[in-house]
Amino acid sequence: MxxxxxxxxxxxxxxxxxxxxxxxxxxxxxxxxxxxxxxxxxxxxxxxxxxxxxxxxxxxxxxxxxxxxxxxxxxxxxxxxxxxxxxxxxxxxxxxxxxxxxxxxxxxxxxxxxxxxxxxxxxxxxxxxxxxKTEPGAWNLPVYKIFCDPFNTAGLVVDPKMHGGFALEVHDLMENKGVVF
Missing domain, CATH: 3.30.70 (Alpha-Beta Plaits)
Known part of the structure; x- marks a missing residue:
């Protein structure tokens, strides 16, 4: 390709x-x-x-x-x-x-x-x-719903690789730091 x-x-x-x-x-x-x-x-x-x-x-x-x-x-x-x-x-x-x-x-x-x-x-x-006229945080909810919500993303429930969970890194742009959940 x-x-x-x-x-x-x-x-x-x-x-x-x-x-x-x-x-x-x-x-x-x-x-x-x-x-x-x-x-x-x-x-x-x-x-x-x-x-x-x-x-x-x-x-x-x-x-x-x-x-x-x-x-x-x-x-x-x-x-x-x-x-x-x-x-x-x-x-x-x-x-x-x-x-x-x-x-x-x-x-x-x-x-x-x-x-x-x-x-x-x-x-x-x-x-x-x-x-x-916005900041990147405007995408937090739609990106969460696309990739992290099992009600929207069936692969989170049916894929055995996901059963252990996953980590999210959230960035605070005002404080210039990130946190992993």
């Missing part, structure tokens, strides 16, 4: 009704860019979404983590959406694009990035949690 990289890249490049939403024209521009990326062969697949006033690009490709071409593609897509936001006089147009120009990697330039390289299997479902 071949290796595939999943890149989730998000940026706030202009809010519709303040911080509440992304204007449909901005999403259409980003979607058009993603379709061009797929047609050109840069991307295997892609999805444009929004959370709050952030545009989220979920991209699959074969170029590995921190691929300059993919990061430039995302940067240019966000710039194109920023132009739409400016034309529409939207709030905070381009506010997450902190650098004046692309320098080879989008990390540290404002947008949020999470990437994972995997060996692709015939069925490879994944989920991207998107959030705006």
């Amino acid at each position: 071949s290796k595939i990289t999943i890149s989730a890249i998000k940026a706030d490049v202009g809010g519709y009704v303040g911080h509440g939403d992304v204007h449909p024209d901005m999403l259409a521009e980003a979607e058009s860019r993603v379709q061009e990326g797929i047609s050109s062969g840069l991307l295997v697949d892609g999805k444009v979404g929004a959370c709050g006033d952030d545009i989220n690009l979920v991209l699959s490709h074969e170029h590995g983590v921190d691929a300059e071409d993919v990061h430039r593609f995302a940067w240019d897509s966000f710039l194109a959406a920023t132009k739409v936001a400016k034309r529409l006089h939207l709030y905070g147009a381009g506010q997450d694009l902190l650098a004046d120009s692309f320098s080879g990697n989008i990390r540290g330039a404002g947008p949020g990035v999470a990437e994972l390289e995997i060996e692709e299997r015939p069925s490879e479902p994944f989920i991207v949690f998107a959030a705006d």
Whole structure:
């Protein structure tokens, strides 16, 4: 099987009704860019979404983590959406694009990035949690329900390897420490 990289890249490049939403024209521009990326062969697949006033690009490709071409593609897509936001006089147009120009990697330039390289299997479902104006603790309950609740995860009950239990490491971001339960 071949290796595939999943890149989730998000940026706030202009809010519709303040911080509440992304204007449909901005999403259409980003979607058009993603379709061009797929047609050109840069991307295997892609999805444009929004959370709050952030545009989220979920991209699959074969170029590995921190691929300059993919990061430039995302940067240019966000710039194109920023132009739409400016034309529409939207709030905070381009506010997450902190650098004046692309320098080879989008990390540290404002947008949020999470990437994972995997060996692709015939069925490879994944989920991207998107959030705006929150902290990682927002995911505590959904992650617990997915992986730790025997009412949702039958494998915790039927798999003999799980009968001895498991340990959870919980991180306190305010105190910068972790505890294992």
